[in-house]
Amino acid sequence: MTAAAPSYRVWALPGIPEVHEGDDVAKLIAAAAFTDGLPGLADGDVLVVTSKIVSKAEGRILRAEDREAAIDTETVRLVARRGTLRVVENRLGLVMAAAGVDASNTEAGTVLLLPEDPDASARRIREALRTGLGVDVGVVITDTAGRPWRKGVIDFAIGAAGVQVANDLRGDVDAHGNPLVATVVATVDELAAAGDLVKGKAGGLPVAVVRGLPHVVGDVGDAGDAGDAGDARAEGARWLVRPAVDDMFRLGTSEAVREAVSLRRTVREFTDDPVDPGAVRRAVAAAVTAPAPHHTTPWRFVLLETEAARTELLDAMRDAWIADLRADGRSEESIARRVRRGDVLRKAPYLAVPCLVMDGSHDYPDARRSAAEREMFVVAAGAAVQNFLVTLAGERLGSAWVSSTMFCRDVVRRVLDLPEGWDPMGAVAIGRPAVPPVERAARAADAFVVVR
Incomplete structure (x- = not known):
């Protein structure tokens, strides 16, 4: 049957x-x-x-001529906004347009929660x-x-x-x-x-x-x-x-960018977890979308993925730094203290060294314009590094951009076997943060704005 x-x-x-x-x-x-x-x-x-x-x-039922105010009261997190439309997480944890606040099937001037x-x-x-x-x-x-x-x-x-x-x-x-x-x-x-x-x-x-x-x-x-x-x-x-x-889709596009920017912190303590090289390469791909003068590509990223490569570079940089500090007349105690403060790069399981190249720059007969030309390229390098750091934050990786390599560029080029025209622009320590980031003090945008 x-x-x-x-x-x-x-x-x-x-x-x-x-x-x-x-x-x-x-x-x-x-x-x-x-x-x-x-x-x-x-x-x-x-x-x-x-x-x-x-x-x-x-x-x-809420008397509310202004539905937007009612949505505000029910919202715990903005997910995405496009014009007046808001997709939010409401107090129930549900992600919905308008927090589930409904103005239909109810009397005019009221909304349903x-x-x-x-x-x-x-x-x-x-x-x-x-x-x-x-x-x-x-x-x-x-x-x-x-x-x-x-x-x-x-x-x-x-x-x-x-x-x-x-x-x-x-x-x-x-x-x-x-x-x-x-x-x-x-x-x-x-x-x-x-x-x-x-x-x-x-x-x-x-x-x-x-x-x-x-x-x-x-x-x-x-x-x-x-x-x-x-x-x-x-x-x-x-x-x-x-x-x-x-939740892999927790935010809308523009909101995700803003959150990644807000998540970017200087991280000084890392776990021993390995870093996914693919995540770093995705960050490099974002970095090289930065604006640059004369349609150039003035960035190179040296990725130190082995402990041996990191140790060799950091040892050579430490020796150069100690030599500089002794030449400045610093005491051995002061030197040791400063070197310890610089150990953030040693604590990271992954290092990247962003470099500036001046290929495609213009030659000028006077120092003023030549200096301005280099400044344009330095600004482009900084924009690329910012893209890099923000994308790492979006990958849930912590980072610290440390300027050390800029003080011993010859040493870095020698140890990493880099071309003479590559200028190391600091080093980026990368890894999983060992502790939650410290809450950043709010900064009012108006304090940094001048209107003419």
């Missing part, structure tokens, strides 16, 4: 009236579900509930239906959001109770015997989208019932919870919020 093909049924509940603060959403759902012609509710059903009616019942705790709201509705009707159903509370790389919007789960939040398939094999190593299905988001196909956005149908998937409904501890990710069914839809450390 052939097994029945997997299937489910989904329908909307008509007849739910306009919801007001203090209304009992569970009672409204129960009344609508058992009207004539509808199959009612049964164990194993999943209720897909639009968050708007939950927000209204919980009094999450998301429920304070959508998972708790889902639990209350589920428990009220179990107590009042004796049915064991799952509840998913939904809202609408866009998606990166895809046009259009879709409903997704912001709260859940008594339903499988995620199905962890890692460790299973597919039909061809291939191991599944990364597949965790967001079950509640699939249910949210299925319900929205019959609820719609403007039809006055805020609740849908999904029947035929009893295996996703039940109390905490049932099979199908998200495995070693924790008891997702107990945590609710909140479990699906990706932690910041795992």
